[in-house]
Amino acid sequence: MLDAAGLFNESFYLAQNPDVAAAVKSGVIANGFQHFIESGQFQVRQPSPLYDESYYLSTNPDVAQAVNSGAFASGFQHYITLGQFENRNPSFLFNTSYYLNENPDVSQAVAQGNITGIEHFIEFGQFEDRSPTPLYNSSYYLAQNPDAVAAVERDELTGIQHYINIGAAENRRFTPFIDPEGSSLPNRVATGDTTATSTVFWTRSSATGPITLEYATNLSFFNPIGVLNTTVTDITEPVKLEVNNLVPNTQYFYRFTNAQGVSSVGSFRTPAPLDIQTELRFGATADGQGELMPYMSVNNVPERNLDFFVQLGNTISADTISPDLPDVQQATTPLDFRTKYNEIVSPRLELNPWANLQASTTLYGTWNDQNLIHNFAGGENPALSPQQFFFGNEGQFINDTNQFNIGLDAWKDYNPVGNQVYGETGDPRTANQEKLYRFQPFGQDGALFVLDARSFRDAPLTQVPDPALDSQINQFLASSFDPNRTLLGKVQLQDLKTNLLDAQNAGVTWKFIFSPVPMQNLGLFDSADRWEGYAAERTDLLQFIDQNNIQNVVFVSGGADGTIVNELTYQLSFDQPQIQTDAIEITVGPIGQQLNLGEELIPATFGSEIINLSSIDTITQETKDFYQTLETTSSKDQLVQTILNNQLNQLGYNNPIGLDETQGKAELMQGSYFAVHNFGWTEFVVDEQTQQLQVTVYGIEPYTETDIKTSPANIINRQPEVISQFVVNSIP
Numbered sequence: 001m002l003d004a005a006g007l008f009n010e011s012f013y014l015a016q017n018p019d020v021a022a023a024v025k026s027g028v029i030a031n032g033f034q035h036f037i038e039s040g041q042f043q044v045r046q047p048s049p050l051y052d053e054s055y056y057l058s059t060n061p062d063v064a065q066a067v068n069s070g071a072f073a074s075g076f077q078h079y080i081t082l083g084q085f086e087n088r089n090p091s092f093l094f095n096t097s098y099y100l101n102e103n104p105d106v107s108q109a110v111a112q113g114n115i116t117g118i119e120h121f122i123e124f125g126q127f128e129d130r131s132p133t134p135l136y137n138s139s140y141y142l143a144q145n146p147d148a149v150a151a152v153e154r155d156e157l158t159g160i161q162h163y164i165n166i167g168a169a170e171n172r173r174f175t176p177f178i179d180p181e182g183s184s185l186p187n188r189v190a191t192g193d194t195t196a197t198s199t200v201f202w203t204r205s206s207a208t209g210p211i212t213l214e215y216a217t218n219l220s221f222f223n224p225i226g227v228l229n230t231t232v233t234d235i236t237e238p239v240k241l242e243v244n245n246l247v248p249n250t251q252y253f254y255r256f257t258n259a260q261g262v263s264s265v266g267s268f269r270t271p272a273p274l275d276i277q278t279e280l281r282f283g284a285t286a287d288g289q290g291e292l293m294p295y296m297s298v299n300n301v302p303e304r305n306l307d308f309f310v311q312l313g314n315t316i317s318a319d320t321i322s323p324d325l326p327d328v329q330q331a332t333t334p335l336d337f338r339t340k341y342n343e344i345v346s347p348r349l350e351l352n353p354w355a356n357l358q359a360s361t362t363l364y365g366t367w368n369d370q371n372l373i374h375n376f377a378g379g380e381n382p383a384l385s386p387q388q389f390f391f392g393n394e395g396q397f398i399n400d401t402n403q404f405n406i407g408l409d410a411w412k413d414y415n416p417v418g419n420q421v422y423g424e425t426g427d428p429r430t431a432n433q434e435k436l437y438r439f440q441p442f443g444q445d446g447a448l449f450v451l452d453a454r455s456f457r458d459a460p461l462t463q464v465p466d467p468a469l470d471s472q473i474n475q476f477l478a479s480s481f482d483p484n485r486t487l488l489g490k491v492q493l494q495d496l497k498t499n500l501l502d503a504q505n506a507g508v509t510w511k512f513i514f515s516p517v518p519m520q521n522l523g524l525f526d527s528a529d530r531w532e533g534y535a536a537e538r539t540d541l542l543q544f545i546d547q548n549n550i551q552n553v554v555f556v557s558g559g560a561d562g563t564i565v566n567e568l569t570y571q572l573s574f575d576q577p578q579i580q581t582d583a584i585e586i587t588v589g590p591i592g593q594q595l596n597l598g599e600e601l602i603p604a605t606f607g608s609e610i611i612n613l614s615s616i617d618t619i620t621q622e623t624k625d626f627y628q629t630l631e632t633t634s635s636k637d638q639l640v641q642t643i644l645n646n647q648l649n650q651l652g653y654n655n656p657i658g659l660d661e662t663q664g665k666a667e668l669m670q671g672s673y674f675a676v677h678n679f680g681w682t683e684f685v686v687d688e689q690t691q692q693l694q695v696t697v698y699g700i701e702p703y704t705e706t707d708i709k710t711s712p713a714n715i716i717n718r719q720p721e722v723i724s725q726f727v728v729n730s731i732p
Contacts, residue, residue, distance in 0.1 A: 002119035009048040015169035049168035052091040058209035129158035187345040190358035192416030196248035202416035209259030266359035272443030280445035285681035286558025287590035289317035290343035297679040302360035312558030313368025313516035337410030372407035378455035446510035456489030467617035477574035480535035487534040553583040560587035562606035562676030603702030606676035671724030
């Protein structure tokens with residue numbers, strides 16, 4: 001069986017221990033192996049990339065106890081003597097159960113007592129390019145190391161051999177979850193789902209073992225309010241701890257410290273109680289993907305001293321290839337999804353804006369289709385879905401399927417969100433399902449309502465073709481008013497209505513409804529995916545708001561890929577006139593996303609999409625060519641706004657983009673109500689005295705993955721600037 005010499009790697013040991021290498025060179029000691037056996041194993045020195053003493057002891061408390069009691073001289077001695085036969089894992093790099101499950105021939109030999117799993121890998125598996133752990137992704141390692149690719153192509157060695165013999169000694173990364181030269185708290189920290197008295201704390205440690213959370217009202221953490229402890233065993237699974245002993249309207253600081261003694265600090269404020277009126281300041285964005293990290297579009301958020309921040313879905317792009325998950329077009333496994341989420345809160349080009357944002361203020365959020373798969377509908381029958389290949393055909397609804405729950409669990413793991421579940425609702429599509437809807441007041445100034453627009457929606461209507469016949473348009477519009485179709489599910493819709501009335505009756509000024517898809521009419525382009533494709537429920541909600549005189553309702557929505565501000569109207573049926581409401585919508589831009597047009601990547605902003613994806617029957621080639629000649633973002637915005645207003649007018653939506661300033665309700669301070677060519681975020685501030693709402697749109701010039709690869713300095717030097725700013729006066 002495998003002995004100590006078989007597990008030892010001389011070149012690795014000498015590279016990791018220059019003092020030993022010097023002693024060997026001077027002849028003080030014969031070789032690194034002699035040093036390790038005589039002293040190194042007791043000094044917690046690592047003999048090989050395949051064995052890590054700290055990992056072994058932290059993941060095997062019984063072994064640690066045996067070493068402390070003197071039964072074994074070291075964890076290494078235990079592993080050689082017993083651990084390898086007990087199928088224990090010696091390090092992050094070798095997972096015995098994974099290796100045996102992936103290799104039935106090896107499993108059979110091990111079961112017969114002919115060999116151990118680690119012995120097989122060292123003697124045979126590494127040369128056959130067998131993966132030793134799910135954390136090792138050959139495509140990732142080779143993409144990061146072109147010299148290894150060249151050696152593999154010359155058939156000199158396998159990718160995993162290169163890492164063991166060369167890469168590990170040089171501290172190269174074999175997984176995006178561990179950076180040997182970076183912090184072992186690489187995603188920093190976060191809080192979320194914060195109420196007046198509770199919050200969820202979050203972090204991820206790439207070091208196994210104990211981890212401690214402290215929270216206090218001072219940065220020195222003197223006399224902390226609370227100290228919580230837990231243990232990290234899976235470095236891909238973030239730590240989440242919930243507390244409920246907080247004080248309303250209070251600034252808090254918190255600190256995670258892991259087994260390596262590495263700490264990371266964050267801060268947040270609890271909401272004010274209902275009887276207090278104080279300034280409210282928050283931000284929101286939507287639509288990002290790891291290909292475009294680092295997200296410089298939110299680089300200024302920490303300095304804005306926000307009360308909270310909302311991410312409106314599409315946090316990742318699960319069905320596009322990204323740097324940390326190369327060659328995987330669609331995430332399917334829990335590890336795939338965790339890799340995608342870890343990617344957006346890990347440093348890239350030595351910057352980590354999204355993680356900095358999370359550490360600076362508390363978060364609320366929801367998901368959208370790209371968090372799982374494009375255009376899915378949780379309330380659809382999987383057997384009838386165009387994504388049956390992905391979801392299978394078991395269960396009444398997609399939200400009953402295993403694949404749905406894998407994606408949702410990963411979203412929950414990588415967001416500081418608490419666990420809430422619907423009970424026996426009487427509605428089969430919501431009964432006992434995860435509840436992502438949130439309602440949270442912030443004193444008298446405002447209340448937050450976060451919608452889940454994916455988990456329970458009916459299948460989308462067939463999108464109107466482009467170009468379309470009048471009969472096709474009319475059929476789509478008529479079908480959208482089917483009263484039996486739902487976007488939110490009737491239980492969530494009723495919760496929203498109830499809480500809107502609660503907020504109005506409690507005297508809360510502003511009601512901010514956060515939707516991952518737009519509420520306003522934006523025409524036929526991609527309309528099946530928005531509230532327009534569920535027009536009966538849209539009318540039901542807006543009519544409820546209107547008839548119950550619920551004032552100062554603002555829909556803050558993602559999915560529009562730009563800032564589009566408008567007053568909201570509704571129809572009783574598709575051929576009826578528009579009915580004006582006092583509610584408005586402010587869509588927020590993407591944090592950073594792109595589209596693949598075959599051989600060309602383009603930034604996925606609304607302006608770029610509507611020009612590039614519309615047929616010449618809808619937007620003439622002459623107009624498209626003219627658009628390409630425009631040199632400024634504002635001129636492009638103006639052209640696209642004109643195009644959109646014309647399309648809306650043709651459909652009878654005679655409500656042009658923007659807010660009516662003639663009655664003194666709103667005033668544009670800078671820019672436009674229409675900004676659809678930037679990546680960025682939007683800030684909302686409710687004045688403590690006047691209760692006036694000020695909205696500021698921050699943005700940067702958009703870019704693609706190609707731009708990052710060819711001109712990284714150009715991208716990371718972009719800083720958010722004010723693109724648009726306006727104020728809206730509250731209705732008493």
